[in-house]
Amino acid sequence: MPVAWDEFRLVRAIAERGALAPAAAHLGINPSTAFRRLAAVEAGLGTRLFERHRSGYVPTPAGEAMAAAAGRMEEEVARFDREVADRALTPSGLLRVTAAATLVTDLLMPMLGRFRARYPKVQLELIVSEDALNLSRRDADVALRATRDPPPNLVGRRLATIAWAVYGPVDGPGDPADACWVTPSEAVAGGQFARFVAARAGPERVALRLNTVQGLCEAISEGVGIGPLPCSRGDRIAGLRRLSGPEPELAGSLWLLTHPDLRHAARVRAFMDHVVAEVAPLRPALEGRSIR
Template sequence: MAEPFRNLAWDDFRLVKAIADAKGLPSAAQQLGINHSTVFRRLRQIETALGTPLFERHRVGYVPTAAGEEMVSLAARLDEDITAFTRKVSGREPSPAGELRVTTNDSLLVHLLTPLFALFLEQCPDMRLDVVLSNQPLNLSKRDADVAIRATDNPPETLVGRRAARIAWALYGRAADFPVPGAADPDTLHRRSWVSLGEDMAAMKVVRRVRENVPPERIAYRTNSVLGLGEAVEAGIGIAYLPCLIADVRPALVRLAPPDPELSADLWLLTHPDLRHAPRVRVFLDFMAAEIARRRRVIEGADLPIGQIDR
C-alpha cells in the first residue's frame, strides 16, 4: 500500500508555509483565499498523513515543530524554484503580448509615464499593463513586478536595465511670493518657511540637504509624497526642492535657484536578468527608453532660467 505522505501536494506545502508566516489560521486563510475551517481541516489531514504534528499552539500563535520547520523550509525552496521556472518560461515568449507588471512611484506616473504608457498600448494592443505604485523596491526576483522604473543612483545589482535620463532638482517657491525670483538671496530663503519630504525618506539626497541646512523650526510641513511636496509649495506653505519635471509645468511655481547637480538622480528602467530577452519586456523597455530620451531636456531641467518657464 502506498505511504500516505506520497499524496502530499504543492498546495499542502503552501498551506503550511502560510500558517507559519501568519502565525495563525485566520490570517493564513485570508492570504490563501479560503476560509478558516478549510485551513484547520487541511492542516489536520496533512498532520494525519505525516503522522506527526507540524505546529504547537503558543500565546504568540502557531509555532512550527521541528517537522513543521522542515516542511516550511522545503516550501520556500519549492516556491523559489517555481518562480525561477516561470521567469525563464516568460523569457521565451514568442511575441510581445500579455500582461506586464510595472512598478514606479506616483510622481513619475503622473508627470511623466502615464502618457507614455498610453502610447505604448496604442502601438502594442495585445499588451496589458498592471501598474503598481510603490516608493519601496518590489522584489522582481519573486515576480512582484516585471519592470521597475525608479529614480536611483544605486540600482540593485540583481537587476539589469538602462539609465534613461538624469532627474534634475531645483529650489522652488510660489510665484506670487517671488515676483523677482532671482533677487532672493540664500540668507533670505533660509529664513522662510520650508516644505520637506519626511524622515522615512531620509535616504534621499534632498532630505539630507534640507536637514543639514534648514533649522528644524523653519520646516513647516513634511510629507512622504513628492507630489504632495509640489502641492504644498503651490499652496504657499513654504519653499522646497522639487524635481524640475514636476515643478516646471506648474505656472504657479518659479525656480529660485538653478538645478543642483548634487541633488540629481538617475532614472532607471530595470528588470530581472531572466526576463530581459522576453519580447514583451524588451519591446516595453526599448519603447520607454526612446520616449524618455525625447523628453530628456525637460526631465533634466535644461534651458529654463531662474524665474522663467518656457511653455
C-alpha cells in the first residue's frame, strides 16, 4: 500500500528516539495516536518495523530502511526550501535563528528589535538551545554559536573572541586560593571548565556544579563561590570583580553560521550583515579589553 509522508516521519522519529512518547512529542501528537498510526502502517505493509523491548523500540531491517528513506526525503524537502528561499529578492518570510540562552540574553535580543525595525517583512523564530541544531535539515536557518570548532558543513563569519576570567563578589575573598568555586560540570564544553577549576581547587572546595553556563553569574553574585564568567558579562555586574586576567584556556570564538545553500537568501544575508555590524563595536567587551 502507498505510505504517506507523515508515516515516514513517524517511523524516523521513533527510530531516532527509541520510544513512542519522545517521538510523539517531537511530532506534536499524542503517544496513543503514534501507537495507532504505527500499527496501521505495519499492518498495511504486512511487516514489523520495530521490535518492542523493555528498553524501547528497536527498528527491524524494514524499519531501518524506512527511516533512512525518510532522511533522504527530508533532505530533498530542505533542499527545495533553500532553493526557493534563494530566489527571494527582498528580505521577507520566516527566519529561524538559534543560539544558546546566554547569547540570547546577553547579546542577541537587543539586535533583534533593531533588525525587525529595519526589515519588518521578516518574521523571526528564535530557538533557544544549547544543542547544535541541524541547519541542513532546516531546524534553523542561522546559528549564533560560541565554539572553537564550527561544523565544516556550514559557512559564516567569526565575529570575535569570547574571553573568560575568574570573578567573585567585590566583598568576597580576594585570593582564589581561599575561596569556594562555582563551575559548569564535565558535561559542558567537553569538560574544559571543570578541568580549569579542578586545576585550582580540590573537589571539597567546589560549592556548586551546573550542567549549563546559564546560572553561573547569578550563583557567583549570590556568594555561592567564585568562578569563570564571560568578561562581557562579568564586567557589567556592579557587585562583581575580576580575580584574574582573561584565561586563554577558556577562550572561545563567536561564530555566525548558516548552510551554504542559504547564504545568498535575502533574509539570511540581511540578518548576517546586521549581526556582523552590531557585534563590531562590542568586540572590546567580548574580548575582555574593556573593563568597567
